Amino acid sequence: xxxxxxxxxxxxxxxxxxxxxxxxxxxxxxxxxxxxxxxxxxxxxxxxxxxxxxxxxxxxxxxxxxxxxxxxxxxxxxxxxxxxxxxxxxxxxxxxxxxxxxxxxxxxxxxxxxxxxxxxxxxxxxxxxxxxxxxxxxxxxxxxxx
Numbered sequence: 001x002x003x004x005x006x007x008x009x010x011x012x013x014x015x016x017x018x019x020x021x022x023x024x025x026x027x028x029x030x031x032x033x034x035x036x037x038x039x040x041x042x043x044x045x046x047x048x049x050x051x052x053x054x055x056x057x058x059x060x061x062x063x064x065x066x067x068x069x070x071x072x073x074x075x076x077x078x079x080x081x082x083x084x085x086x087x088x089x090x091x092x093x094x095x096x097x098x099x100x101x102x103x104x105x106x107x108x109x110x111x112x113x114x115x116x117x118x119x120x121x122x123x124x125x126x127x128x129x130x131x132x133x134x135x136x137x138x139x140x141x142x143x144x145x146x
Contacts (some may be wrong), residue, residue, distance in 0.1 A: 006024055
């Protein structure tokens with residue numbers, strides 16, 4: 001199977017320092033700092049990148065489950081909100097809240113929610129985040145009229 005890489009560099013102290021993170025594919029490189037991670041400063045942060053990974057993984061897992069069951073998903077849009085909190089002396093990623101909406105012709109609401117829950121549990125990023133609370137809000141939407 002595939003092994004992916006990413007790297008990061010940090011210079012300076014925790015509060016005054018700054019760094020950058022880069023995906024091995026070259027598709028993304030961004031700066032990060034204490035302010036971008038724990039406040040509202042400019043730049044990215046590890047939790048934002050984990051959120052992107054979780055949203056992407058979940059969307060693919062949902063598409064796979066639906067497709068294997070004979071459905072043809074037209075669109076799946078997922079947002080992940082990843083929370084980091086102080087726990088004791090350190091910090092921990094405590095939750096990832098998935099919010100998804102999908103256009104899937106021919107499926108009923110109950111079946112769609114069952115596939116969404118299976119994707120939440122089976123997505124490899126969900127499994128990697130097993131120590132965090134993972135919640136899901138799923139909505140089945142009708143395709144836009146053309």
